[in-house]
Amino acid sequence: MTTEVLPLSAQLEAVLLIAEDPVPEVTLAERLAVPVPEVQQTLRSLAQEYVGTGRGFELREVGGGWRFYTAAAAAEYVERFVLAGQTARLSQAALETLAVIAYQQPVSRGRIAAVRGVNVDGVVRTLLARRLIEEAGVDSEGGAMTYRTTGYFLERLGLRDLSELPPLAPLLPEADEIELS
Secondary structure, eight states, X not given: OOOXXXXXXXHHHHHHHHOSSOBOHHHHXXXXXXXXXXXXXXXXXXXXXXXXXXXXXXEEEETTEEEEEEOGGGHHHHHTTSOTTOSOOOOHHHHHHHHHHHHHOSEEHHXXXXXXXXXXXXXXXXXXXXXXXXXXXXXXXXXOXXXXXXXXXXXXXXXXXXXXXXXXXXXXXXXXXXXXO
């Protein structure tokens, strides 16, 4: 059986169509045996091409890699096919806890509870189950497990990295101003 050599753009499209998570440029380059700069340039060209031709999907760089997404302009058409209630939403408590973790990571449950003023055990379990946060190791001071956001968190928010999080309001207390008693 003779295999036809596809252009790099077609190889990247095929791989990214089956990828469950964003795929880093370095990984794509290694697996396709192509230099990283060539992969970078091809991905950016494809992303521009899809936007320029008004496709129903986009190629985006998020969460440290590249992945296909539905184009924002096609959202209302996609919504027609999504069953009501199929997308699980986070509670206000979960959103608040996730924000504390995102901005103060790595952070322990005790610190999160001090910021929120309530027990966060159940909410942390929910965020772990949804793969939005993960264990980051043990705190050297108190020995408590700490948590951080995941690549999936970045992906769901459409961020490349944590530096793209919006700045906190200037009136919010800094982490060292919050009393843990």
